[in-house]
Amino acid sequence: MKDIPSSASSPVSHSIVFHGKTREFFKIWIVNIVLTILTLGIYSAWGKVRSKKYLYGNTELLDSRFDYHGDPIKILKGRLLVGALFIGYTLGGKISPAVAAVFFAILLGLTPWIIVRALAFNLSNSSYRNIRFGFKIDYRGSYVTYIKSLFITLISVGLGTPYAAYLHSCFRLNRIRFGREYFQFHADSERFFSVFIKALLFYAFGIAIFVAVILLKAKAIVAIGFVTLYLGMIAAGAWIHAGVANLNANGSGLKDVRFHSTLSGWTFVQIYLTNFLACVFTLGLAIPWAIVRTLRYRIENTKVILSDGAFDALAADSITADDSTKADAIVDFWDMDLGI
Amino acid sequence: MNQLGASRFKGVLFDGRFAKARPAYLILSGSTLSFELIDSPPAESAFYTAYPLREVRLSEKVENVPRVIETSDGLRFETTDPLLESALTSRAQPVLTHHWSPFRRIENSWRLAIGSAIAMTAFIVYSYLVLIPRYSVELASRVPQKVRRLLSASAHTLMKLDERDPAAVLSETAKSRFEDALNDLRINVRVIEFNRLPNAFMLPDGSAYISVRLLEMAQSSDEILAVLLHEQGHHVLDHVIQNLIESSSISALIILITGGTEWTNVPLLLLSSNYSRLHESQADDYAVLKLKEKGKDPRVLANILERMAGGLPPEVDSFDVLSSHPSFKERIARIRAVQAN
Numbered sequence: 001m002k003d004i005p006s007s008a009s010s011p012v013s014h015s016i017v018f019h020g021k022t023r024e025f026f027k028i029w030i031v032n033i034v035l036t037i038l039t040l041g042i043y044s045a046w047g048k049v050r051s052k053k054y055l056y057g058n059t060e061l062l063d064s065r066f067d068y069h070g071d072p073i074k075i076l077k078g079r080l081l082v083g084a085l086f087i088g089y090t091l092g093g094k095i096s097p098a099v100a101a102v103f104f105a106i107l108l109g110l111t112p113w114i115i116v117r118a119l120a121f122n123l124s125n126s127s128y129r130n131i132r133f134g135f136k137i138d139y140r141g142s143y144v145t146y147i148k149s150l151f152i153t154l155i156s157v158g159l160g161t162p163y164a165a166y167l168h169s170c171f172r173l174n175r176i177r178f179g180r181e182y183f184q185f186h187a188d189s190e191r192f193f194s195v196f197i198k199a200l201l202f203y204a205f206g207i208a209i210f211v212a213v214i215l216l217k218a219k220a221i222v223a224i225g226f227v228t229l230y231l232g233m234i235a236a237g238a239w240i241h242a243g244v245a246n247l248n249a250n251g252s253g254l255k256d257v258r259f260h261s262t263l264s265g266w267t268f269v270q271i272y273l274t275n276f277l278a279c280v281f282t283l284g285l286a287i288p289w290a291i292v293r294t295l296r297y298r299i300e301n302t303k304v305i306l307s308d309g310a311f312d313a314l315a316a317d318s319i320t321a322d323d324s325t326k327a328d329a330i331v332d333f334w335d336m337d338l339g340i
Numbered sequence: 341m342n343q344l345g346a347s348r349f350k351g352v353l354f355d356g357r358f359a360k361a362r363p364a365y366l367i368l369s370g371s372t373l374s375f376e377l378i379d380s381p382p383a384e385s386a387f388y389t390a391y392p393l394r395e396v397r398l399s400e401k402v403e404n405v406p407r408v409i410e411t412s413d414g415l416r417f418e419t420t421d422p423l424l425e426s427a428l429t430s431r432a433q434p435v436l437t438h439h440w441s442p443f444r445r446i447e448n449s450w451r452l453a454i455g456s457a458i459a460m461t462a463f464i465v466y467s468y469l470v471l472i473p474r475y476s477v478e479l480a481s482r483v484p485q486k487v488r489r490l491l492s493a494s495a496h497t498l499m500k501l502d503e504r505d506p507a508a509v510l511s512e513t514a515k516s517r518f519e520d521a522l523n524d525l526r527i528n529v530r531v532i533e534f535n536r537l538p539n540a541f542m543l544p545d546g547s548a549y550i551s552v553r554l555l556e557m558a559q560s561s562d563e564i565l566a567v568l569l570h571e572q573g574h575h576v577l578d579h580v581i582q583n584l585i586e587s588s589s590i591s592a593l594i595i596l597i598t599g600g601t602e603w604t605n606v607p608l609l610l611l612s613s614n615y616s617r618l619h620e621s622q623a624d625d626y627a628v629l630k631l632k633e634k635g636k637d638p639r640v641l642a643n644i645l646e647r648m649a650g651g652l653p654p655e656v657d658s659f660d661v662l663s664s665h666p667s668f669k670e671r672i673a674r675i676r677a678v679q680a681n
Binding site for chain 2: 019024026027028030031033034036037041044050053054057058062063064065067090096097128129130131178179279283284285287309311312313314315316
């Protein structure tokens with residue numbers, strides 16, 4: 001590798017390379033599962049760190065690897081909290097609808113907060129070139145985005161869902177930073193609509209088969225109708241996932257760095273459906289294979305466009321941050337991984 | 341690879357201030373290490389000298405991920421040189437590293453990993469076939485009456501059960517058949533409207549519910565008795581609470597393995613329906629046994645089931661794999677086979 005001084009040379013597209021291998025990841029994964037079962041779930045926090053260290057450490061851009069620094073204890077704290085709410089909701093529902101309603105309200109009310117905390121935890125524990133990523137703690141923005149998108153979805157009877165997805169992308173991507181430099185996200189909301197409309201066709205296909213089977217009263221194939229309905233949902237989800245990932249990456253910039261994502265909806269649908277079938281028929285043993293191949297496809301279809309040395313001038317946040325200790329103590333208490 | 345002697349390792353240095361990658365050597369000497377930048381003026385390297393080994397940290401080994409040395413002042417040195425670890429740990433004052441060696445051994449050995457995979461599969465199959473049904477029986481027997489009443493009250497509200505006075509809604513014949521059947525039962529039975537559908541079920545506190553339509557469909561008091569003995573079977577064998585415990589256990593198992601909740605629905609439905617189908621067969625067997633004990637003809641259960649099946653739209657009886665009940669056809673055939681023995 002050469003040490004290249006910053007210069008205003010023309011931008012070049014660089015591939016991100018994924019070195020992960022199913023056989024390596026399988027061994028990490030199986031250890032995690034066995035220990036997770038033996039410890040009734042406690043080890044899963046350590047397992048998550050180990051898996052992420054493997055997956056991040058095998059992701060390479062410009063000869064440097066990514067890294068994950070999550071503290072398992074904090075992940076465990078978050079899981080216990082969210083787990084308690086979830087169990088409260090599930091069991092509460094069996095005992096009394098009122099208890100379930102209370103837990104549901106708590107979960108619903110906390111979701112925007114949980115989203116912020118989870119993003120902040122995961123990003124600030126991810127690094128590239130010894131510089132941490134970060135997420136701006138903006139609860140107000142999160143609640144506004146959440147309520148707005150809920151309102152739009154409800155009032156449009158679901159037709160506004162793509163716009164809600166667009167709002168979420170705007171909220172998240174504009175608050176992510178690398179070091180002290182924030183990402184910037186610009187995209188046309190119409191393009192979100194075109195992704196969702198195509199995905200709707202998969203739903204429609206599944207529903208059409210299901211309805212046909214019911215109308216024909218074809219007893220033997222009702223089960224097939226159900227399976228088609230479910231597979232249609234998975235396919236639609238995959239199509240949306242690929243489309244939104246493309247829009248998110250292609251609309252994002254980090255100072256002079258641009259991104260280009262070329263995921264194919266069809267390939268993603270194929271990957272999701274085969275992943276699902278393989279995982280079900282192997283009682284879950286194919287999960288590590290599914291994770292590695294999905295990640296490989298995603299990573300290897302994302303390009304980073306930058307001119308020589310564009311990264312070199314990006315600075316860590318710590319250089320300017322004057323941390324107020326009081327705010328830190330509050331942040332520290334809630335510094336946990338709230339994503340399950 | 342390290343071709344420069346045992347104490348020089350090539351890698352990349354990041355200073356933690358800027359995202360600039362600096363090719364560098366890590367140089368080990370005595371109980372300290374330093375970094376020498378490649379392609380940079382020597383004066384710059386002077387900043388990165390003499391770190392005591394006890395103050396630096398070596399990342400744990402994760403397959404082929406490059407190893408990382410971190411210093412207390414925030415430097416990060418990445419290298420793929422496989423000899424670094426042994427060089428560092430063989431020193432008098434080894435660097436800090438975090439190892440959970442017993443578990444790493446499994447990761448490094450295919451034999452142990454495959455052994456774990458087989459053990460895990462065996463555990464899932466064993467849990468499903470033996471462990472979960474067995475402990476759900478055990479646990480269910482410990483659920484206090486208070487919880488059962490609470491669960492039943494909530495089910496009552498959720499299902500919007502519209503209870504009826506049998507005297508007011510049943511024809512004279514149906515009423516007297518119903519009263520006859522009640523004399524032979526140990527459970528508390530209530531009559532509901534249930535949208536004019538033929539149905540009967542049990543709540544965890546031991547109250548059975550039977551619909552007006554089903555009572556009217558019965559052609560003898562023995563048929564009503566047969567249906568209610570089936571429900572009594574669910575109560576005596578404590579199936580309702582067991583079902584709850586079984587389906588919760590399966591979701592917990594799926595969450596443990598897949599690490600998420602989004603996967604649970606379909607496998608949960610497929611797997612737990614098998615348990616409740618087993619419960620239905622057990623309750624049928626119970627009813628057949630009790631009918632025989634009372635000197636009645638067990639075929640009455642098959643007869644009323646046949647009539648119920650006839651009164652339902654055909655698609656209700658067709659979800660063989662997904663249904664919580666075995667199909668009527670299956671149950672009727674089974675009851676007839678059981679009573680013949």
